[in-house]
Amino acid sequence: MSRSATGGAHALVGRSPQIEAVRRLIEKASRNRLPVLLLGESGSGKEVVARAIHDARPCGQLVPIDCGSLVGTLMESELFGHVRGSFSGATADKKGLVELADGGTAFFDEIGDLPLEMQVKLLRLIQEREFRPVGALQWRKVDLRIIAATHRDLKTEAAASRFRQDLFYRLEVFVIHLPPLRERKQDIPLLVDCFLEQARESGLAVFCPGEEVMRALLHYDWPGNVRELKHAIERMAALYSEGAREIELPSALRMSAESKDLQRLSEAVDDRSAEEFRIPRRPPVISLPESERRTIVDALAATSGERGKAARLLGIGRTTLYRKIKEYGLD
Ligand SMILES: Nc1ncnc2c1ncn2[C@@H]1O[C@H](COP(=O)(O)OP(=O)(O)OP(=O)(O)O)[C@@H](O)[C@H]1O
Numbered sequence: 001m002s003r004s005a006t007g008g009a010h011a012l013v014g015r016s017p018q019i020e021a022v023r024r025l026i027e028k029a030s031r032n033r034l035p036v037l038l039l040g041e042s043g044s045g046k047e048v049v050a051r052a053i054h055d056a057r058p059c060g061q062l063v064p065i066d067c068g069s070l071v072g073t074l075m076e077s078e079l080f081g082h083v084r085g086s087f088s089g090a091t092a093d094k095k096g097l098v099e100l101a102d103g104g105t106a107f108f109d110e111i112g113d114l115p116l117e118m119q120v121k122l123l124r125l126i127q128e129r130e131f132r133p134v135g136a137l138q139w140r141k142v143d144l145r146i147i148a149a150t151h152r153d154l155k156t157e158a159a160a161s162r163f164r165q166d167l168f169y170r171l172e173v174f175v176i177h178l179p180p181l182r183e184r185k186q187d188i189p190l191l192v193d194c195f196l197e198q199a200r201e202s203g204l205a206v207f208c209p210g211e212e213v214m215r216a217l218l219h220y221d222w223p224g225n226v227r228e229l230k231h232a233i234e235r236m237a238a239l240y241s242e243g244a245r246e247i248e249l250p251s252a253l254r255m256s257a258e259s260k261d262l263q264r265l266s267e268a269v270d271d272r273s274a275e276e277f278r279i280p281r282r283p284p285v286i287s288l289p290e291s292e293r294r295t296i297v298d299a300l301a302a303t304s305g306e307r308g309k310a311a312r313l314l315g316i317g318r319t320t321l322y323r324k325i326k327e328y329g330l331d
């Protein structure tokens with residue numbers, strides 16, 4: 001895939017209806033400077049979306065603030081800066097992350113981990129657009145956009161008094177949910193292409209995922225979402241580069257198929273009507289042409305009908321694929 005199609009290394013890849021909906025929300029969000037809350041499991045692309053919102057109308061810089069790492073007494077100074085002499089060791093005035101983001105975007109990552117005493121200061125920052133460095137007497141005005149992200153359920157956190165209700169209400173005005181990868185598996189082939197391209201650019205010898213590999217990639221549920229897929233592709237490319245003759249799937253992928261079968265089996269054993277359960281049976285033998293036809297149908301489905309990609313998946317030429325599609329009446 002060309003860079004123009006991916007829109008750069010940080011672009012949001014995917015054509016599933018869920019990702020198209022996210023794209024529309026990014027476009028909407030980029031038209032104003034209201035706070036945005038990004039929700040989604042780990043690795044689902046929250047930071048990619050934050051950058052896309054910022055980049056859509058670039059002004060200032062995007063300053064990522066990892067709320068989980070803001071601990072201890074220096075936390076407030078990290079965020080809001082301090083004035084000289086405000087505590088021992090404060091030998092000079094220092095700007096905080098919030099001031100660095102002035103004119104741009106402050107990305108509060110893992111906002112659910114922000115300590116309560118900082119949450120109240122963030123609320124003031126959102127409502128009044130002002131902050132006060134440690135030791136300063138004056139409030140300072142600032143013009144920034146706030147994007148927050150979390151994998152936690154903030155509503156539950158607020159109900160349990162671990163997150164301020166008022167801050168939650170402020171943030172939930174514009175929410176973008178990042179769907180987990182298992183709910184948009186049709187994006188997998190495009191993402192694989194994109195990560196293979198990135199692996200090639202970093203100097204690795206790139207493999208062509210055959211039918212079996214693609215089937216395993218599509219079958220697996222990706223609890224670590226896109227990040228896990230990216231790492232899996234990088235690892236496979238690295239091993240392939242080192243001269244492995246076969247593409248080695250990560251063990252989690254190999255095991256998932258086996259564990260799914262085992263799970264079905266144990267459910268069946270637990271239940272009296274075991275016979276009605278779908279214990280995997282050996283499939284009936286089918287003719288070679290029929291098997292070929294089904295494989296082509298699978299490849300077309302896995303590539304959302306993109307014939308060039310389907311041909312690559314199948315390890316055959318494009319013309320051969322066209323001929324076979326005609327032969328089997330699949331067009
Ligand atoms: N739709 C996507 N297209 C291309 N790359 C993606 C996409 N979603 C995620 N990635 C890639 O997957 C990795 C994880 O994405 P990201 O850091 O945005 O996830 P996250 O939701 O912020 O995860 P965490 O909650 O763990 O911080 C990154 O390398 C990112 O570039």
Ligand SMILES: [Mg+2]
Nearest residue numbers: 046047109149
């Ligand atoms: Mg993140």
